[in-house]
Amino acid sequence: MAKPTAIQYVCTSCGAHFLRWAGQCADCGEWNTLSETSVVARRDRGAATLIGGRAVPISSVEFHADTIIPTGIKEFDRVLGKGIVAGSVILLGGEPGIGKSTICLQIAARVALAHRVLYVTGEESLNQVRLRSDRLGTLSDQLYVSSETDMLGILNTIDEIKPDLVILDSIQVVAHPEIPSVSGTVNQVRFCASELIKKLKIMGAAGIVVGHITKDGALAGPKVLEHLVDVILYFEGESGFHYRLLRSFKNRYSGTREIGVFEMQEEGLVEVANPSGLFIDETTLKNPGSMVVPVAEGSRIFLVEVQALVVDTGYGMGRRTILGVDTNRANLLIAAVEKIVGLKLSSKDVILNIVGGYKTSEPALDLGVVLAMFSSAQDLPISGRIGVLGEVGLTGEIRPVPQFERRLMELEKLGFDGCIVPQRNITGVVSGKVALVPVESVQDALRRLVSINS
Ligand SMILES: Nc1ncnc2c1ncn2[C@@H]1O[C@H](COP(=O)(O)OP(=O)(O)OP(=O)(O)O)[C@@H](O)[C@H]1O
Numbered sequence: 001m002a003k004p005t006a007i008q009y010v011c012t013s014c015g016a017h018f019l020r021w022a023g024q025c026a027d028c029g030e031w032n033t034l035s036e037t038s039v040v041a042r043r044d045r046g047a048a049t050l051i052g053g054r055a056v057p058i059s060s061v062e063f064h065a066d067t068i069i070p071t072g073i074k075e076f077d078r079v080l081g082k083g084i085v086a087g088s089v090i091l092l093g094g095e096p097g098i099g100k101s102t103i104c105l106q107i108a109a110r111v112a113l114a115h116r117v118l119y120v121t122g123e124e125s126l127n128q129v130r131l132r133s134d135r136l137g138t139l140s141d142q143l144y145v146s147s148e149t150d151m152l153g154i155l156n157t158i159d160e161i162k163p164d165l166v167i168l169d170s171i172q173v174v175a176h177p178e179i180p181s182v183s184g185t186v187n188q189v190r191f192c193a194s195e196l197i198k199k200l201k202i203m204g205a206a207g208i209v210v211g212h213i214t215k216d217g218a219l220a221g222p223k224v225l226e227h228l229v230d231v232i233l234y235f236e237g238e239s240g241f242h243y244r245l246l247r248s249f250k251n252r253y254s255g256t257r258e259i260g261v262f263e264m265q266e267e268g269l270v271e272v273a274n275p276s277g278l279f280i281d282e283t284t285l286k287n288p289g290s291m292v293v294p295v296a297e298g299s300r301i302f303l304v305e306v307q308a309l310v311v312d313t314g315y316g317m318g319r320r321t322i323l324g325v326d327t328n329r330a331n332l333l334i335a336a337v338e339k340i341v342g343l344k345l346s347s348k349d350v351i352l353n354i355v356g357g358y359k360t361s362e363p364a365l366d367l368g369v370v371l372a373m374f375s376s377a378q379d380l381p382i383s384g385r386i387g388v389l390g391e392v393g394l395t396g397e398i399r400p401v402p403q404f405e406r407r408l409m410e411l412e413k414l415g416f417d418g419c420i421v422p423q424r425n426i427t428g429v430v431s432g433k434v435a436l437v438p439v440e441s442v443q444d445a446l447r448r449l450v451s452i453n454s
């Protein structure tokens, strides 16, 4: 084992290095994020290059058109663009028990139909993996499994098996013997990840690395890990709700707007091809505080039900509990409602939620949030099947939204008769069965909500 030469402190949030410990990171301002690490003298690794470092004209660089490996799981491939790019490394994060190992095993089995795959688990025994594999129906001779936490051993297994795809579940449980700290520490996570990535890039193999997330929902480990990988995926969902969303937060090869939808069933994660109505609860639509908004996610439109509960606070200051809606946008909308509508919310508890654990920061949701708060505060439900659409500006103006007609088509498909829409979206004759209620400002929208009910 190489001798540590110096102690450094690394911020687990931003990756900044310091010679002394401090309670707050001087770079990103986060508290209690500095973690002690040992710097190991490793001359041989400093200048590692993947292709020898020689500069060549870009037109003479060899490339292969078939370097994308489709997994055959359409919802997964949709999020990635077309599939897994050979030589790329994907970081998959998610809460405990959300289904990371399940989806990895399913992907491994599908890819193993045409390629050699190595699935390394440091969290489960081979017996457990076999039991799960039997349940999921993912047995294959091209799928190699290994239960190992020693990174050096894993690198040797990769050399031996020569897989096209390596899955490591998870990066927080493996440790490299050259690093004198326990698994899960900043030093170990960073070193193990960079060793694995280096090996995969040289071999031209792809990798999926599972990562734990912290209680704040961020990927555990140094920020530098996020820069090392090519793609970052998050698995989201609500406990007690069967649907799982796969989102991409970074993708070096494709856009990050598409989301994948799965349902957790006995036989594993099943794709949901037509998910637009999953995030509305037909039984609660007529209750005060409930609004339906067609939200655009990549190439698809989802109808989501935003719910608000506005009640007198039992404490001096009203509390805010915001789930699914972007916290900054929600606070902006609460302030706008106070100022423009004169609804006193400082003495009220405001609880916002999107049904089914859906999360979005789409501005088109704004007017739905405002009307849901007003509807709850005034005990005024929206009668009939009417959707809401529009971005709210700081002065209460309603701004137009993109993909307007596609959103209306989705409302029509799910049997909605009308929609409160931004006036500025109506530039010509809009055909369709959904009756439009155009509004220019928040006050205008509230008046229309009252008149719809009278
Ligand atoms: N027999 C079963 N039938 C149906 N669903 C099951 C069954 N066994 C497990 N599950 C589901 O699989 C989930 C666990 O999935 P998985 O182990 O893939 O999660 P994970 O994200 O890898 O968790 P961890 O972070 O603990 O490794 C459980 O929460 C449960 O919903």
Ligand SMILES: [Mg+2]
Binding pocket: 100, 101, 102, 123, 169
């Ligand atoms: Mg797991």
